[in-house]
Amino acid sequence: MRVASILSRIGSVLLGVALIATQAQARQWPGGRQAAVVLTYDDALSSDLDVAIPALDAAGLKGTFFLVGNALKPKQIERWRAAAAEGHELGNHTIRHACPQANYTPARKLDTSEAYDVPMMLAEIRTMNTMLTAIDGKLQHSFATPCGQHLAGGVDYLPALRASGLVRYTRSASWPGDGKALDPMDVPCRWFDEKSTGADMIAAVKSAERSGGLLVLGFHGVGGDYLRVTAKAHAELLAYLREHTDTIWVAPFSTVMDYVASHPENSGGKPQFVPLKATNSPTSSR
Numbered sequence: 714m715r716v717a718s719i720l721s722r723i724g725s726v727l728l729g730v731a732l733i734a735t736q737a738q739a740r741q742w743p744g745g746r747q748a749a750v751v752l753t754y755d756d757a758l759s760s761d762l763d764v765a766i767p768a769l770d771a772a773g774l775k776g777t778f779f780l781v782g783n784a785l786k787p788k789q790i791e792r793w794r795a796a797a798a799e800g801h802e803l804g805n806h807t808i809r810h811a812c813p814q815a816n817y818t819p820a821r822k823l824d825t826s827e828a829y830d831v832p833m834m835l836a837e838i839r840t841m842n843t844m845l846t847a848i849d850g851k852l853q854h855s856f857a858t859p860c861g862q863h864l865a866g867g868v869d870y871l872p873a874l875r876a877s878g879l880v881r882y883t884r885s886a887s888w889p890g891d892g893k894a895l896d897p898m899d900v901p902c903r904w905f906d907e908k909s910t911g912a913d914m915i916a917a918v919k920s921a922e923r924s925g926g927l928l929v930l931g932f933h934g935v936g937g938d939y940l941r942v943t944a945k946a947h948a949e950l951l952a953y954l955r956e957h958t959d960t961i962w963v964a965p966f967s968t969v970m971d972y973v974a975s976h977p978e979n980s981g982g983k984p985q986f987v988p989l990k991a992t993n994s995p996t997s998s999r
């Protein structure tokens with residue numbers, strides 16, 4: 714896909730950035746760690762294979778890669794399979810990445826979520842699960858909503874997705890609001906743009922450490938592709954995380970959410986969001 718085409722499809726200003734903090738205290742994360750950090754990468758981008766995964770491997774950290782079916786390149790399937798085999802998580806980001814037309818201007822109507830209905834969207838998510846199973850052999854996958862939206866023909870498909878059991882956990886991109894309970898099917902994440910430094914990202918991690926919370930970070934390109942962060946900033950973040958593995962738990966999205974789901978006592982059964990202060994640079998979601 715040409716860069717201009719890709720850029721033309723990049724839509725709305727991110728709805729919000731959020732630090733999700735459960736009321737969990739240091740003793741409540743595995744190994745008595747003070748915070749949990751999840752590193753997620755969207756859209757099956759080449760720079761994720763070429764830059765992000767080698768950087769994660771060098772740091773001994775595991776990430777989650779939300780793949781888009783029609784962005785998968787046959788020549789790269791084996792590399793995704795190898796990434797999964799070494800412990801990175803492959804997640805579902807639909808096949809066609811249909812977003813509301815407002816997020817894709819100009820866009821062919823066929824490619825927008827207005828052209829879908831709820832059963833069509835769920836059928837696509839089911840088929841993408843099958844594609845992922847063919848790659849990684851796993852029967853369960855987590856999900857990330859394209860553009861942070863969950864509309865099909867203008868109808869919220871999250872209730873039907875919950876009822877379907879197709880996915881256990883969904884990463885979103887929306888601002889959670891004060892005191893909102895952590896919803897495993899609508900987990901916010903924080904994004905950074907190309908101007909962001911490693912120090913900016915590390916500051917977010919330190920906030921999570923102070924609050925005893927969970928921080929989900931979202932990336933697209935790393936050192937390439939679109940909505941990128943620089944390879945340098947990303948590497949500095951990973952270096953910090955690697956240096957603090959005794960106090961910060963870095964694990965794939967499903968692993969961390971499995972832990973949260975199986976330890977409701979950590980937060981009296983109701984984990985809470987703690988929004989960040991408005992110091993985040995705006996970025997786009999896709």
Ligand SMILES: [Zn+2]
Binds near residue numbers: 755756858999
């Ligand atoms: Zn996406």
